[in-house]
Amino acid sequence: MTVRLYDSATRETTDLVPVVPGQVSIYHCGLTVQGPPHLGHIRKEVVFDVLRRWLERAGYEVTIIANVTDVDDKIIAKGREQGRPWYAVAYENERALHAAYEVLGCTAPTYEPRATGHVPEMIEMMQTLIERGHAYAADDGSGDVYFDVRSWPAYGALSNQKVDEMQAAEDAPPEGKRDPRDFALWKGSKAGEPETASWPTPWGRGRPGWHLECSAMAAKYLGHEFDIHGGGLDLRFPHHENELAQSSAAGQAFARRWMHNAMLNLGGAKMSKSVGNTLSVSEVVKRFPAIAVRYYLLAAHYRSVIEYSEEALAETAVAVERITGFVTRAAELVGPGEPGEVPAEFAAAMDDDLAVPAALAILNGSVTRGNGQLATGGPELAATLAEVRGMLDVLGVDPLSPVWVARGGASGADAALDSLIGDLLDQRATARADKDFAAADRVRDQLTAAGIEIEDTPHGPRWTVKGQ
């Protein structure tokens, strides 16, 4: 089987052919840690986590690098507002990002380099670009270093734009720029900025420009040519366009393909701090089970916009309960087993540019079949369970995975509860055998009132704590 992916540079879906056979190297733009991650940020993490899982299933060894932009204007401003060092702000939000990975079951990237740790690599790259005539230090004494857009004819290739048709930036005064579209590789430090937020260079003290850091770190950890560069669609221009220009102008082959995930909208607009329509991961996870939130984010195709709605998320939670319900019931009967091989149609869907919606249709079919086998149990059920767990494992929503099981914090209390409820269910069984249904229902009502749901199965009654 061949994994095929859409390349947003060429706008075509093509076979994934890695630079190094058997290995896939991925760089995706992480966060500028100026605040805790919102649902839109984490959608990207979930998308690339599913990609990684699928590539690993396909037998590839996957390396993922995601940068952490830990210094920029907003982080510095926030530190000033809050009366603490800018790096304390950055670090706190970096930890919040890691907490979000964890709560949604995302495996952390192979490595997350920080911008501030890669200044020498950036200086080296700027020197190369200056020598090659594609960059220049501003002659206004600002310490800024700019990329010379006019010197690179391919500029605009990624976003399919022509330099002359672009609107020039109006906000930034073009002081030291030769062309208004030139972008900063390096930002000279300004008066009043903390000393800790600047690093020495041949052009004066300053700090990394956002675009350059990604080029420098991608090259350092993945080499001059790697397989996939990813990120949110909003980064395609200017950020990714600029990265591509810098790296290729510096003589590097850079990314073989580009993968952009669509945005998560709230109230008809992209979720973003500047619009103010954000929903933090930590808040959403308080209202809905984390596994349902993850499922919600991955259930739509990664290139489709998700218009966030609480109702849709609530519906998703119900759909997830049907799936997890099957897995837990089946596991009680035949044992959990291990995640197994996925059906061919599921694999075909995933191979086709991660067609998760089509893959979920196959998953649901297997769950329906499995639910039908629940009455009899046996090897057929065990096989269906393995197949379902295999599919859920690819998507990172296998309820029996340690990632989700550990949540409850199993303790002696569970055993005690099971014993107590077991006694009550025995009383109910006796009452039912005597056809004393009023007494039987009283027991069930009592348990329901305590948040315990009872269902009678061909193998006897089972209980669950409501909402878990």
Next chain:
RNA sequence: GGUGGGUUGGCCGAGAGGCGAGGCAACGGACUGCAAAUCCGUGUACACGGGUUCAAAUCCCGUACCCACCUCCA
């Protein structure tokens, strides 16, 4: 002004020339002492107006509306 993407049944959400993806909700049935859970069944949806074709949600032309990017942004 430029570059992309979108509009699918009550809701979510795939598909991209020809057999009604899938889920949620609803209704009917089976199972149950009654429930719950589960299973089975029930829907002729593709923004609008033209056109191409034996056949269009899917291709072409036009119109309307929406989103993203061209500025920090996953």
